[in-house]
Amino acid sequence: MLTVLEIAPALHIPRPHSGRFSYRVPEGMKPPVLGALVEIPFGNRFVLGLVTNQGDSSRHRPFPLKTIARSITNASAFPETTLRFLEWEATATLTPFGDILRKALPLWANDPRAIAALRLLPQERRDRIRPPRKTKALVIVGNDALRLRRYRMLIRGVLNKKGQALLLAPTRERQKFLLENLGGPRVLAAPHGRTKNARTLWFSLRTGAPRAIIGTRSAFALPFAKLHLIVLDDETNLLHKENREHPFIDGRSAAGSLVAISRAHFAIGNDIVSLNAIVEHHAPLPHRNAHGEIRIIDLHQERPGRSRLSRPLREALRALATKPEGRCLLYVNRLGVAPALTCADCGFVFSCSSCAAPLPMFRAPIAGPLVPGLELREQRPTTVIHELRCRHCGKVSAPPLACPSCRGLRLFPRGVGAEGIERLLQRVLSNSWIGRLDSDATPDPKDQTRILAEFRAHEGPATLIATAMVLGKVLPPLDLVAVPALEQLLATPDFRAEERAFSALMKLRSMLKPKGAFLVQTWRKDSKLLRDAVRGDWGSFARRELRIRKKLGWPPFTRLAKLTFTHRDAKRAETEANRLAERLRTMCQSTNLPICKSAKILGPSPAFITRIREKHVWHLVLAWRPRNIADLRIEKILWNAVPPSWDVDIEPASIL
Structure with missing residues (x-):
């Protein structure tokens, strides 16, 4: 047969x-x-x-x-x-x-x-497999010490009942931190590689041995035979979302799906309550958390040319430099000396010839004679020039002498970059240790670990300049945290920009000592976001933000799909985008499914960066309201409707 x-x-x-x-x-x-x-x-x-x-x-x-x-x-x-x-x-x-x-x-x-x-x-x-069900999560809000204590209790309870648990971390560094605090004979790192230990652990999970695994997104595919608990740590961390290669999986949605399929218990740990947890799991809004003292610096009151480091911030830094163990963090979310080079006469912004994106300015040192007795990383070149470097294609060019639009000679960097702040601090704090933590100065995880270790162990005052990667690091309690450019946190026209900015401010504020100071430089001191941040009132911000998103139909009330098409021919890219948009609108109108008739198609339109690596980029955004996390009716329609030449990102981290 x-x-x-x-x-x-x-x-x-x-x-x-x-x-x-x-x-x-x-x-x-x-x-x-x-x-x-x-x-x-x-x-x-x-x-x-x-x-x-x-x-x-x-x-x-x-x-x-x-x-x-x-x-x-x-x-x-x-x-x-x-x-x-x-x-x-x-x-x-x-x-x-x-x-x-x-x-x-x-x-x-x-x-x-x-x-x-x-x-x-x-x-x-x-016959043991039961249909998926929606599970209400246990939301654990607090600092690392509180969350680790609750994680330990939950994992111990599961292991005592001969079950298995999965604790998901956004990064490998966070995974290492959790292992150092929770690891044990039955609490292990996710198996990886071809080693005998990795094979042994894989088989033990498949055969149902009681184990708790701490891992990242790749741990979802482990063969858990008796999965009773899933813990999602640091839920608001953007690195839970994969953006580099397919599948573009979001660890938060994947955790919810695995919970529904395995019918396991679900716990979410974070230092604040996310908007998704409020809507999906009915997490209560927290009370005000006024940790540390926050001070708003109005840059309109500062002398022109002092917007990077205002007078109050300079005074606070100098006062901190007199403390033997003073620790300071300056949070800057841009690389280089400045995010852009502009003409003061006509406002022209220099952009990449291959990408329609502003060119950040970086230092390009020319090595001079070495100073005896200093390590190579401590050497300071005798000559320093600047270069313009595209962050999309990597093309490097020298800054021009004149504006190509008006032939003006007054070219100035605009914005605040981590490297530019470092140069200013070297003049203001000549006797303090100054380090920089970003993807340009410390691209290797070993370099990041070394910088953080030096920041903790330095005997005198120390100042760290860091980008968004510091939000997932473990730092000692700080005496001073400063945000030199609040507007740069809100510069992207994305509906999640304010949520991310507020979340970053709250995380930075939680790093302070009880009597630490938090300084924010801004041009808009009367904004509602800043008012809530000063009071530490996440609940007020969340209620206002959810009200706006529900009215406009944005997540967490809907699910998004971002469709991207790139082509060297601008006309071809526009034609293909319009053709797919018309096809999707026709399919949604002709089908009898209510979810399709209520779906919204936004676009097509050129992307925020309209050209990358000589290719024109067009976006198409689809928004719909699924019944639950297992409702994949729209995804199945997109599977057949969207050509393979299009890139599809479900629940994108950004719509830009």
């Missing part, structure tokens, strides 16, 4: 193909179960595949079916909860299932000696 199986190879199969192919089981072979790993011929090679469904043996096919080469596992390689999550991830992110499977398989999956043990996996009872 002919037996046909649907098998997904661990390869990239572009949309709109389902990524499943029919193979027949050879005579004499026991048909593999669903979820089993097999080796199949694909083209002129043999690849790993996963059995996803029973095929139709009665269907007539105009071509002969290929035969399964061999069966690798007798049982399912993943528990059914994990298989269902992988299916959800592929549909929810519009990523081919082969790409999802390739990342889910452990690195040792192609090693014949290692995968021989997979034949010993126990067969799972399929």
Whole structure:
């Protein structure tokens, strides 16, 4: 009797193909179960595949079916909860299932000696799987000490009941911090690599051994057989969202989906209550938190040319430099000396010739003679020039001598950059330790760890200049925190800009000592956001922001999809964007699904940065209201409607 199986190879199969192919089981072979790993011929090679469904043996096919080469596992390689999550991830992110499977398989999956043990996996009872359900999360709000104490209690309770737990961190550094404070014989890091320990831990999870795993987004694909608890740490951290490569998965949505599929308990830890937690999990709004003293500096009252470091900020820095153990943090969310170079006469902004983006200014040192007795990183060059460097394509050019628009000679940097603040502080605080933490000065995690260690251990006063990456770091209690340019936190026209700015201010304020000072330089001292930040009133800000978003139909009340098309020909990019927008509008109007009729299509329109690497960028944004996290009806429509040349990002971190 002919037996046909649907098998997904661990390869990239572009949309709109389902990524499943029919193979027949050879005579004499026991048909593999669903979820089993097999080796199949694909083209002129043999690849790993996963059995996803029973095929139709009665269907007539105009071509002969290929035969399964061999069966690798007798049982399912993943528990059914994990298989269902992988299916959800592929549909929810519009990523081919082969790409999802390739990342889910452990690195040792192609090693014949290692995968021989997979034949010993126990067969799972399929009747134990229950339908997904919506779970209300336990929201834990507080500092690291409070959250770690609650995490420890939750994990201990699960392990005592012979269950498994997953604690999700936004970054590997945060994962390391959680391991240092919570790790133990049964609380381990997510397995990674081809080592024997990684294989042993993977098998122990698959067989249901009580373990608690601390990991990042890649831990979602681990084969948890008895997952009873999922803890999402630092929920508002933007690094929970993958933006570099497919799948563009959001760890917060993925955690909610895995909770619904596995019916596990859910806990969310953060230093503030996110807007999503307020809407989705009915988290109570917190009381006012007036930690530390905050002072607003109106830059209109300062002398022209002093907007980077105002007089009150300079005085506070000099006063702190007299304290033996004074610690200060300056938060600047831009790299370089300045974010842009402009003409003072006509306002012309210098931009990249390949990208329609302003060119930040950086220092370009020319090495002079070395000073004996100093390390290489402490050497200061005798000559310093500046360069304009594009942050999108990396193109470097020298600053021009005159404006190309009006031929004016008064060219000045505009805005505040971390490198520019560092140069100013070297003049103001000549005897203090000054360090910089950003992707330009410390791109390597080891350099970041070294800078933070020096900042903690320095015996005298120390000042750290940092970008947004500092929000996920662990710092000692600070005497002074300063934000030299509040407007730069709100400079992007994104609906989440104010939420991110307020969240950053609250996180920075929580780093202060009880009697520490918080200084904010601004041109708009009467803004509502700043008024709530001064009072530490997150509840007032959240109520106002949620009221606006509900009226306009923005998340967390809706789900977004950002569709991006790039092409070297500007006319071709515009035509393709208009064609897809018209197709989606026609599909939404012709279907009988109420969710499609209520969906909003915004655009198409050129992106905020209209050209990147000589390619013109067009965006199309789709907004709709799903019933729950498992409602993927719109995603299934987009799977067939959007050509593979388009890039699709569900729940994007930004709509720009």
